[in-house]
Every structure is written in structure tokens, then in C-alpha cells.
Amino acid sequence: MHPPTQSEASESYLLIYTNPSTGATALKLPGELIDVLRYVAEHNRWRKLECINLIASENAMSPLAEAAYLTDMMHRYAEGKPRKRYYQGTKYVDEIEILVSKLMGELLEVQFVEPRPISGTIANATAFRVLAAPGEKAVIAPVQAGAHVSHTKFGTLGALGIEHIELPYDQENMNVDVDKAIKVIEEVRPRFVVLGGSVYLFPHPVKELAEAAHSVDAKLVYDAAHVLGLIVGKRWRNPLKHGADIITSSTHKTFPGPQGGLIATNSEDLYKKVSKAVFPLFVSNHHLHRLPATAVTAIEMKYFGEAYADQIIRNAKRLAEKLHEYGFKVLGEHLGFTQSHQVVVDIKNFGGGAKVAKLLEEANIIVNKNLLPYDPPDAIKDPSGIRIGVQEMTRYGMKESEMDVIAEFFKKVLVDGKKPEEVRKEVIEFRKNYTEVKYTFDADLNLFEALFRIPMIIDLRF
Template sequence: MTDITPAWFEPEALAFRQRVLESIEGLSPLALVKRVEQLNHEQVTHLSQHCLNLYPGTNIMSPRVAALLSSTIATRASEGHPGAKYQTGLRWSEETEVVATELVRRLFDANYAEVRTMSGSMANMAVLNSLTEPGDVIFSLSTSVGGHISHQRVGAAGYRRLEIHTIPYDAQNWEIKLDELRREVKAHPPKLIIVGASLILFPYPVREIRAIADEVGAWLMYDAAHVAGLIAGGVWQHPLREGAHVMTASTYKSFGGPPGGIVVTDDPDIAHGVDRAIFPGMTANFHTNRLPALAVAAAEMLAFGQDYARACVDNAQALAAGFKEAGLTVAGERQGYTAGHMLALDVSAQGGGKTAVAALESAHIICNMNLLPWDPLRALHNPSGVRLAVHEVTRWGMGPQEMARIAQFFGQVLLEKRSVEEVRTEVMALKAQFDKVRYCFDRVTAQATSVSD
């Protein structure tokens, strides 16, 4: 078969693709199966056993959640509401759907919860489809200050054909400029204001923004993709209680569950609109295996979420202090570095984010390059920042002592230029001491496991 090269790929992506295609040339179907199984095994082993994974957009699932996610019910279409499905033979999955919805609703103290969305971006799209029409004005944070792409022209908001205005932001003080926002909102009355970001170090003034939204009759949505676990654990602002009309979130990341998204609200009209946007609007089969996994993840958050979230915040502060001691520049120092689980380093003096994350990856430390609020968009491919978070290493049972050691690794790689091979050996030795997922129910005995066990 002739290979049709996707010319829109980046040069490095094209080169990688070509190497892979050459490596599998001539392999039989069975040999390809074995190759894929090997790749999967090596990927799982690398990230779960050999690395310190500090990438904010991921987490490790508990054994029970992971086992449920592998269920063969993934292929069973389930259209409509539990108890009134279009398909038959699903009564056990329908009951699970009710349980999952109730646990999420209870966890976030909301009147309504939607659990069928298969990603955080899909959750955002469901809200946009429910509350806006093409041509409507919305306000959201820019990409430079952490605004998610689904809030931008290149993402869900753009595909909805919305007129997108940028929320004014003080980059040096890491805060929304409320007076300017009020002026802009009055000049360009929006249907919706969105707060929440992929780089989120500090809470937002939700009450004040809600007051501004009320002046023009706008809705307020809070994208809690990265902080859902902290909200569930009670260590972060509660968007609905502070005035947001609706909250979206990812079910992995700090939440520690399966892939997917959720929407929670106290407003029945918003809940009804989101329900219709999800089905029949956006999905038929929502991957039914996700819901038992989500139900267990939510139950684990109900049981252990407060301890887990507090440990994440404590570890983030310990890591920030360690970075400072190592001589690294931690963003947001005047504001206390972070109020949650995420941190940002300014590595402009070390060659920029692209260079830094490549060096760290060589030492088996995983994080990502990231724009900082003062970066121009043209710096996207080598921004001044590195973004990282502690929720996964916390779930492996690490504490402040390990955070100090991790900070030393960063300093050795980025400042001291110590042998990457030597650092990698020590990184793997540290990770090897933490091989059991904490803050969850034990898979075999159903007994709770926490760091103190």
C-alpha cells in the first residue's frame, strides 16, 4: 500500500513516523500484535516504575479503578437515561450509571452531575452547546496565562463559532484585573465567562466575577480540569459555592480516576441542556466501562480525598522550597508559589522550557514546557516555563522528604549539569521505594490503604 505522508505534520513527527514504519516493514499480523504488546508493556513499566511523573495532566489509577476500566462492557452502547435506555440487557450498567452520577454529585455537593462526557474538552463543549449560540460573545483566559485550548479559537469555543474576548490578566501578580474585566464585559456583553486554566496556581475571585456576570446577565463557568481532586478534598475553592453557575472537570489528573470528564451544576436548566448536548447531541456509546471505574474513583475520593488533597498541597510547598534552595527560579514567589498541587519554574536562564524538559526526561523526570504569563505566544515552542505537579508522586506515597530529594535532582540536571546517567540511577532508586498506590481501597482485601498503613 502506498504511504500517503501527512504533510501537515511537524518535521520531527514525520521523521519519527518514518522510523516506526521502517521498523515494522514486512512484519506479519501476529508479529505486529506482539510488537504492540511489547510497546504497551514498556510504556507502562517506564512511567509507573522507572520515572518520577510530575506531568500535571495525568495520574496513576488505583488497582480497582484500573481493573474496572479494562472491562469488555466498553463496547456496549448505552443510549438514553438509566431505566429508559434504547438498548436492552444493560440493567447492571444502568444501575452503575446511577451510582456513579450520585457519587460525583455528592462529592462536589451539587444538585446535578453529568458523567457521560469522555473528556474535559467534551464537557466544555457540552456546556458551550447548552449555553451559547454561534456568534455569541464569551470571555476566557488567554493561552499565555494558562487558558485551555478548548476555550480558544483553535478549540471547542472556536468550533462553536463564538466571538472570544480575553479576560484581562496581571501577569506579574498572577491575578485577573477585575476593574478592566468589568469595563470590557460592559463594552462587549457576553453570554458566558469562563475561568479555569491548565496552569492554575492560585484560586480565582469567583464571587467578584459572578457579580460582574450578573450585571450583564452572563453565565459563569469554572473549568476545574486540573483541580477537581483538590476541590473534592476540600483544599481548593468550591466554584459552585462561590457563585459559578456550572463546573466542568477531568476525571483523571488530580482526581485520579479513569479518562473522562464531568459537568456539575445546581441549575436544572443548565443540567437539562447539558444532558441534551451529550445525548443525542455528542455521543451514543460513551464507553460504558468508564462508569464503574469512575464510581470507584469517586468513592475513593469520598473516603481518602481530604488526606490526599492536603498531602498534595503540603508536597507542593515542600517542593517549591526545595527548588528555591537548589537555586531555581520558582514562579509566583511573592504569592507563595502555589495554593494547590501545581508549580511553575522559570527556566529562561537555563535555555528555556524545551531544553529543560528534554534534559529532565533523560533523567527519567517527566514534566512539560509551558508558557508563563509574560511569555508571548510566539514562544510557544520554547517557552520560559516548566509546568509540574505533585499529585501522582503523592499518590505513590511520597512526602516532603522525597520532595526535597526531587528538587535536588532538578538542580543537578538544570544547574549543576551533573551526569544524567547518575541522576537517572538515583531517580529510579527513589521511585523503586514507592511501588504501591495509596489513598485508595486495596484491591484484594477491600481494606483502606493510606500513607500511614
């Protein structure tokens, strides 16, 4: 077979695009292109309008941030530092990158921000590479306490040849065991200690372990990816104020920006080393189009971040309490269930994490299966738990009463045994009231010139 010629394609394939304002328009396009547009349209409709999205590592940008994201900058290169590039044509990119660093520095109350890492994992790789050489040692929060794979020998740390040593875990408090951890740090004398994680209900003991790390001339790295929005919203302690030497983070979880990363520190020496390592070791071009969207999100968080972070935590606590009330085994009951955006549930009695996550997806409730502190590592494909995050639905305006409704949906599917496809109808109807992003500025993009607008969800009919 050969690809259709332009004349064959125009005769053979037909797409109807329904524009709410102008009516239906017939477009003659190749079938493969129709498939691409259909997949995108169906995904957008499903996830943005019809699902309760509870993945703890995701969020939704505002229309303003999305408009700033889809720009000509996505086609451009800007290797090097602002105003010291290896390419011409970057004068506006430079100003945006400087502004992102300034805004994030203000939000984090930190002197130096490096925004070029394109993900949290790349931020971690850069920090780890600067702080230790192959064969040297790093002490990390235990996997049971939520350590991200990039912190471990199975991920970035191992790829860099740095030895992975875990801190002891306190099962009762669902956290690092402080006293035992201090002893490990003093005995091992690592080059650095890593705190923060991806299953993260309660703050790690930064102050105590930073003091121990500094006593053996080690640095403390804090992976703030999941809680960055809570930190800048002043509802989670700022690790830099408690002794952390460096923050690594992504920019798209509780901080509701585009996918990307950053590194922040008050040490000029560390900042210079990080900046020399991120390029050319880990990125060449750093996906420039995310920078304006990150700046827009930072400004939104400057004005609305405290209210947003506060409601996230209120919602997480309420959802945990309601699920517990319905008989679910929600972890951390004796500790108040959670202090973050996350809720973790032992779902083994309902068939395990893999089965439950799939059942909920069939009802348009999106969560992820997750290892629990007492699961063996080989249970990763079918762990005992699920991880829930409320930050995205909070951004769409949901509050405590809506968490009650969501908990009831869980009950209907898992306790009452109602067919997921029946609950899905209820979920879709429920979501109709929550399609507008909150905690942003009231700006009608239709008033902007076309250059500043982007198409959102297109309605395709076949």
C-alpha cells in the same frame, strides 16, 4: 509480502513470558504481536515503576479502579439516559451511571451531575453550545492566567463560532485583574464567562466575576479539570458555592480516576439542556467502562480525598520552595509559589522549556514545557517555562521529604550538569520505594475471582 499463516507464525516467532509465580512459559506468536506486547510492557515498566511523573494533567488509578475499568462494559453501547436507553442490555450500566452521578454530586455538594462527556474538552463543548449560539460572545480567563486551549478561538470555542474575548491579566498577582475584568464584562455583555485553567497556581476570582456576569444576564462556567480533586478534598474553594453556574471537568488529574469528563450544576434547567446536548451532539456511546472506575475513585475520594488533597498542596509548596532554594526561578514567590498541585518554573537560563523537558526525560523525570505569562504566543514550541504537578507522585506515597529529593535531582541535571543517564540510575533506585498506590482501600485483588482481576505489569523477556 503477506501476513504469516498460523502455521508460519507458530514456527517463526517466539515470546518468553516470565510469570513470577509459575516461571517461564514459551508462547508462539507473530512478531507484530510481540512488538505490541513489548511496547506495552516497556511503557508500563518505565512510567509506572521507573519514572518520577510530574505532568500536571496526569495521575494513576488504584488497582481497584483499574480492575473496575477493564470490564465487558467497554464492548457495549448505551445511548441515551439511564433507564431510557436506545439499546437493550444496559441494566447494570444504568445503575453504575446513576451511582456515579450520585457519588459525584455528594462530593461536589451539587444537585445535578452529567457524567457522559468523555473528556473535559467535550464537557466544555457541551456547556458552551448550550450557553451561546455562533456569533455570540464569551469572555475567558486570559491565556497568561492559564486558560485551556478549548476555551479559546483556537479550540472548541472557535469551532463553535463563539467570539473569544480575553479578560485583563494582573501580572503582579498572576491572576485575572478583577476591576478591569468587571468593566469588560459590563461592556461586552457576553453570554458566558469562563474561569479555571490548565496552568493554575491560584484560585480565580469566582465570586466577583460571577456577580458581574449575572448583572448582565450571563452565566459563569468554571473549568475545574485540574483542581477537581482539590475541590472534593476541600482544599480548593468550591466554585458553585461562590456563584459559578456550571462546572465542567475531566476526571483524571487531581481527581485520580480514568480519563473522562463531567458537568455539574445546581440549575435543573441548565442540566436538562446539557443532557440534551451531550447526546447526540458530542457523544454517541460514552465509553461505559470508565464509569465503574470513576465510581471506585469517587468512593476513594470520599474516604481519603481530604488527606490526599492536603498532601498534594503540601508537596507542591515544598517542591517549589526547594527548587527556589537551589536557584531556580520559581514563579509566584511573593504569593507563596502555589496554592494548587502545580509548580511553574522559568527555565530560560537553562536553555528553555523544550531543552530542559527533554533533558529531564532522559533522567526519567517527566515534565512538560509550558508558556509563561510573559512569553509571546509564537514561543509555544520552545517556551521559557516548565509546568510541574505533584499529584501522581503524592498518590504513590511521596511527602515533603521526597520533594526535597526530587528537587535535588533537578539540581543535579540542570545546575550541576550531571549526565542525565547517571541521574536516571538514581531516579530508578529512588522509585523502587514508591510503587504502591496510596489513598485507597487495602484489598488484595488476588483474593477475587479471576473475573474481577486484571493483569498489571507483565515482564517480557526476548
